[in-house]
Amino acid sequence: MSEVKINPEGKVVLVSGGNRGIGKAIVVELLERGAKKVYAGARNPETLVVLKEKYGERLVPLKLDVTDSSTVVDAAKTANDVEILINNAGVLKFDSILSKDATQNLAAQLAVNVEGVISLTNAFVEDLKNREVAAIANVSSLAGLANMPVIGTYSVTKAAVHSVTQGYRAELAESNILVSGVYPGAIDTDMTKDMEMGKDTPENVAKAVVDGLIAGQEDIYPDVMSEQLGAGYGTSPKTIEKEFAKYIG
Known part of the structure; x- marks a missing residue:
């Protein structure tokens, strides 16, 4: 738990x-x-029209492709x-690290999932340092704590996000910035529609992320699966590794 806590109420995000x-x-x-x-x-801000109509000036669609400097x-x-x-922002390829397309898939995902995090964070970090209190939250994955073979190269990129988060936390340890990693399990989104397993809702993840920022949590396990497996990660990383090894395509 960090000494730095931030309530998004009244804040700009x-x-x-x-x-x-x-x-x-x-x-x-x-x-x-x-x-x-x-x-x-979003790459296409027009996809936010409905939300914009509902929330008005408080919602600002922003053209953003994290792979485009x-x-x-x-x-x-x-x-x-x-x-x-x-x-x-992230992308997911269903593959094995043994697949013929593994290196190609890895490169495409690294560009968004890892390089995109670094690029965007570095573009904002100096402004964040000037705030009274600020936060950076990086959405990694439980698959970043142990490789899930059915999403092998994706797991590699999310492990990198975990490391990047630790790096920022160390670099900014003396600052006013809370650095949090978010580690969802299987969530019911378009990205995971082909995964056959129990899934939590994006809404539950969102609630946990906001609650985590308010509490100053450095590691946020925002759903049922991540709560169950993430809780034991610190004492038994092998538990998640063995559990995920069962998911082979």
Whole structure:
């Protein structure tokens, strides 16, 4: 638990990948919990029309492709009042690390899931340092704590997000910035529609993320699966590894 805690009520937040799945649920949760303004980053901001109609000026659609440095720079200029940055944008390839396309799939996912987190965070971090209190929350995955063979290369990228989060936490340890990692299990989104297992809802994840920021949690396990497996990760990492090894395509 961090000494730095932040309540999104009255705060300005940016959520990358804020137009669907977990990202959209986080945007809605933040607005419902009283955020002053939420920038919802998306490659196609037009996908946010319905939310914009509902929340008006408090919801700001923002053209953002975390693999495109020009949109990252533009976003940092436009959203220079951000106090909380939530790195949610991500892509998932269903594969094995033994597949013939493994290196190609890995490169495509690294560009979004890892390099995108670093690029966006570095574009905003100096402004965040100037806030009275601020936060960076990176959406990793339980699959970043132990490789799940059916999503082998994705797991590798989310393990990298876990490491990146630890790196920022160390670099910013003396700052006013809470650095949190979010480790969802299987969540019912378009990204995981082909995964046959019990899934929690994006809404439950969103609630847990906001609650985690308020509590100053550095490691947020936001759903039933992650609560069950994540709780024992610190004492028995092998438990998750053996459990995930059962999921072979």
